[in-house]
Amino acid sequence: MKNATPFLYTANDLFDWLSGHPDFVLLDVRNDNDFTNFSVEGPTFFPYINIPYFNFMEDARGSIDLVPKGQKIRIVCAKEGSAKYVADLLCEHGFTDVGYLQQGIVSWGNALVPKKVSSDDEKYTLYQFVRPGKASCSYMLIYKDEAMVFDPSRNIEVYKAMAKQHGSKIIRSFETHRQADYISGSMQLSQEKGCKVLASKLDFTGATFPYEPVADGEICTFTKKGPEVKVLHTPGHTMGSSCYLVDNKYLLSGDTVFISTAGRPDLGGRWAEWARELYLSLMLRLRDLPDHIQVLPGHYTSWVEANDEHIFMENLGNLRKHVVAFRLANEKKFSEFVEENMRPQPSVYGEIRKVNIGFLQVAEEEADVMDLGKNECGASNYGKVGVSAGNERVDRRLAA
Numbered sequence: 001m002k003n004a005t006p007f008l009y010t011a012n013d014l015f016d017w018l019s020g021h022p023d024f025v026l027l028d029v030r031n032d033n034d035f036t037n038f039s040v041e042g043p044t045f046f047p048y049i050n051i052p053y054f055n056f057m058e059d060a061r062g063s064i065d066l067v068p069k070g071q072k073i074r075i076v077c078a079k080e081g082s083a084k085y086v087a088d089l090l091c092e093h094g095f096t097d098v099g100y101l102q103q104g105i106v107s108w109g110n111a112l113v114p115k116k117v118s119s120d121d122e123k124y125t126l127y128q129f130v131r132p133g134k135a136s137c138s139y140m141l142i143y144k145d146e147a148m149v150f151d152p153s154r155n156i157e158v159y160k161a162m163a164k165q166h167g168s169k170i171i172r173s174f175e176t177h178r179q180a181d182y183i184s185g186s187m188q189l190s191q192e193k194g195c196k197v198l199a200s201k202l203d204f205t206g207a208t209f210p211y212e213p214v215a216d217g218e219i220c221t222f223t224k225k226g227p228e229v230k231v232l233h234t235p236g237h238t239m240g241s242s243c244y245l246v247d248n249k250y251l252l253s254g255d256t257v258f259i260s261t262a263g264r265p266d267l268g269g270r271w272a273e274w275a276r277e278l279y280l281s282l283m284l285r286l287r288d289l290p291d292h293i294q295v296l297p298g299h300y301t302s303w304v305e306a307n308d309e310h311i312f313m314e315n316l317g318n319l320r321k322h323v324v325a326f327r328l329a330n331e332k333k334f335s336e337f338v339e340e341n342m343r344p345q346p347s348v349y350g351e352i353r354k355v356n357i358g359f360l361q362v363a364e365e366e367a368d369v370m371d372l373g374k375n376e377c378g379a380s381n382y383g384k385v386g387v388s389a390g391n392e393r394v395d396r397r398l399a400a
């Protein structure tokens with residue numbers, strides 16, 4: 001009988017499968033360290049095994065025997081080539097349904113999945129772009145023939161394609177803050193599409209590219225009116241951190257507050273001072289926003305924070321009730337909470353900050369390496385206070 005031929009699949013295919021009921025085994029053939037440091041996560045759990053490519057080279061038979069027989073196999077590797085090698089090997093040894101990831105784990109790291117957030121009766125369209133490989137979210141607001149993006153990733157082709165699909169031109173690219181965990185796409189978007197970059201002076205002073213500073217309370221609009229975007233200065237995660245309130249309805253909260261925790265105020269090296277600012281941002285500067293405002297965060301910790309449509313969104317009232325950072329009695333308790341949860345930041349964050357202000361330029365391949373890996377931006381993501389100590393939905397889903 002003729003051997004089956006392995007097929008190529010994309011990172012977005014993989015995400016679609018993981019969003020449903022995956023019926024395959026995911027075989028990661030990267031080395032042990034790379035697998036431990038960064039692996040595929042999706043809305044569902046699925047059988048996921050690691051047998052390094054090297055093992056297949058050294059002991060093909062023994063390694064093949066470790067792959068569950070009679071199963072559909074989807075392979076992930078660093079760049080594509082070794083996954084293809086293993087896929088061919090499995091097909092030669094009787095596996096009949098084998099796929100390998102196009103461009104390897106980097107393509108998973110860069111994949112963006114658009115989710116429509118606004119309802120159909122609104123005159124504008126708001127998308128959340130989930131980046132499963134980074135556990136981060138960027139946004140696009142479209143009104144008639146214009147679009148604004150917020151915290152874009154480097155994979156700007158996806159935003160360009162979405163704007164084109166709507167017959168819109170990207171006119172502005174907002175930054176909620178100078179990111180430390182991923183390379184921003186704003187600079188590239190403004191060079192290619194001529195859009196303006198908007199960001200806080202406190203985070204971007206000295207930037208080597210043109211940007212317009214945003215100020216607390218400022219309102220940005222589209223040419224043909226449409227939804228307003230109001231700037232709210234909410235320092236703490238960084239001193240320039242800003243939230244953007246869209247149409248008095250959606251709060252693009254950057255790294256100020258997430259679904260299950262707040263942002264880390266310790267990344268800038270002055271944690272006590274910044275923790276105080278963050279406390280005041282949460283308790284005072286956001287105080288007048290009504291509970292029904294929908295919070296759309298810059299990151300998530302885990303897929304249990306997503307709603308049934310796999311969108312990361314929660315109303316502010318619910319966050320105020322359930323996120324620990326909102327429920328500490330005073331600034332001292334808040335500061336203790338931050339201190340208890342402090343942990344080192346990945347060493348690459350310093351370099352990424354430099355790239356995002358234009359002080360450092362890196363080749364595409366180096367940027368891919370720097371940009372890979374899950375974010376470390378939440379105050380209690382991996383610290384002593386677990387993710388379950390947060391939102392009602394998170395608790396309910398974890399308990400289920």
Ligand SMILES: [Fe+2]
Pocket residue numbers: 177178179180181237255377
């Ligand atoms: Fe951040």
